[in-house]
Amino acid sequence: MIENAVYSPVLVITLAALATYASRLLGAFLSGRLTTASPIVDWITCVTYALLAGLVVRMIWMPIGTLAQTPDWWRFAAAASGLIVFMISRKNVGLGVLAGSLVLMGLSWSA
Amino acid sequence: MLVMGASFVGFGSMLHALNWSVWEALYSSLSTWALPGQIAMADMAYSGAPLMAIVLSVAFINARLLPLAASLLPHIRQPGVQEWKYYTVSMLVAATSWVGTMRRLPDLAPDQRLSYLTGYGLLLYGSSLIATVIGFYLSGQVPQHITLALVFLNPLYFMLLFLFDLHNRSKVMALVFGAILGPMLFLIAPDWSLIITGLAGGTAAWALGQTKWGKKGLNRD
Incomplete structure (x- = not known):
C-alpha cells in the first residue's frame, strides 16, 4: 500500500532486512579482529548521526501521513515541551517523550 | 525496555497511519529488528524514494550494529561451539541487547554466556514483535488524538536520545x-x-x- 512506489512492500522490507543483517553478520565475522575505536567506525557513526538527525528534523517539520495534517506549531510546541521536560528531569528520555506526546495529544484534543 | 516497547508501538502505529498492513509491519520487525532503519525504510518507501536510496540509507543507519556485534560476540566465543551459532545469535544484537548484556557477560561462566545472550535477546525481540502488532491495532482503535501522539513517539524519542x-x-x-x-x-x-x-x-x-x-x-x- 505504498502510494507512489512501483515496488512491493515485501520487497523493500526484505532488502532493508538484508542490508541490516549484513552488518550483524560482518560484525560477527570480525568479532575479536576489529577494534571498535577505529576511524572507520567513527566515520560510520558520524554518517548515521547526520542521516538520522536529518530524518528526525524532517519528520517533525515536514512529516508524512497522519502527522502531515497537523499544524506545524503543534509539532514544534510538542517537541519543545519534550525537550524542556527532558532537560529539567536531568535527561530522562522517557519523561521527555511522554510529555511531548501528551502535548501533541492535548493540542489536537482542544482543537 | 519500556522505552523500546513504546517505540515499537510507535512503529506499528506509524505503519498503520501510512496504510501498510499488519503483516508488513510484523514482517519488518521480525526480519530487521532495528528500529531507526525500519522507520527510515517506511518513511522513504511511502514518499516513493528509489529502492537503491532506501537500501543504502538503511544499510548506513544500521551499520552501527557492526561494531556492536564485533565487540559483544568475543565475550561468548569459546572452543567447541560451531561458528554458525555466532552468526545466528548475531541477529539478536541490537543497541538494547548490547547495553543489557555487555555489562553482565564477563561475570558469567563462559559456557553460560551464549544462553544468556540468546535468552536476553529473544525476550527483547519477542516483546518488540508484540509491541509492533499492539501499536498497529491501537492506532486503528483509539481516537485520532492518541494516534497522533503514538506516531510522534519515535521522532521525539530519537531527538532526545541524540541530545543525551x-x-x-x-x-x-x-x-x-x-x-x-x-x-x-x-x-x-x-x-x-x-x-x-x-x-x-x-x-x-x-x-x-x-x-x-x-x-x-x-x-x-
Whole structure:
C-alpha cells in the first residue's frame, strides 16, 4: 500500500532486512579482529548521526501521513515541551517523550 | 525496555497511519529488528524514494550494529561451539541487547554466556514483535488524538536520545549538519536527500573530528 512506489512492500522490507543483517553478520565475522575505536567506525557513526538527525528534523517539520495534517506549531510546541521536560528531569528520555506526546495529544484534543 | 516497547508501538502505529498492513509491519520487525532503519525504510518507501536510496540509507543507519556485534560476540566465543551459532545469535544484537548484556557477560561462566545472550535477546525481540502488532491495532482503535501522539513517539524519542550524549564534538557536528542538510536537501532532492545528508554531513563532521579542534580535551566516545 505504498502510494507512489512501483515496488512491493515485501520487497523493500526484505532488502532493508538484508542490508541490516549484513552488518550483524560482518560484525560477527570480525568479532575479536576489529577494534571498535577505529576511524572507520567513527566515520560510520558520524554518517548515521547526520542521516538520522536529518530524518528526525524532517519528520517533525515536514512529516508524512497522519502527522502531515497537523499544524506545524503543534509539532514544534510538542517537541519543545519534550525537550524542556527532558532537560529539567536531568535527561530522562522517557519523561521527555511522554510529555511531548501528551502535548501533541492535548493540542489536537482542544482543537 | 519500556522505552523500546513504546517505540515499537510507535512503529506499528506509524505503519498503520501510512496504510501498510499488519503483516508488513510484523514482517519488518521480525526480519530487521532495528528500529531507526525500519522507520527510515517506511518513511522513504511511502514518499516513493528509489529502492537503491532506501537500501543504502538503511544499510548506513544500521551499520552501527557492526561494531556492536564485533565487540559483544568475543565475550561468548569459546572452543567447541560451531561458528554458525555466532552468526545466528548475531541477529539478536541490537543497541538494547548490547547495553543489557555487555555489562553482565564477563561475570558469567563462559559456557553460560551464549544462553544468556540468546535468552536476553529473544525476550527483547519477542516483546518488540508484540509491541509492533499492539501499536498497529491501537492506532486503528483509539481516537485520532492518541494516534497522533503514538506516531510522534519515535521522532521525539530519537531527538532526545541524540541530545543525551553530547560529549563528542564530531557527533555533535554530525547532528548539526544533519539537522540543517536534511530538510534543505529534502526540498531539493527528496529521493536521495537522506543518504546525501548522511554522507556529506557525516563525513564533514568526521573530518572535523580528526582535526586538533575536534579532538581537544574530549574522550573518543
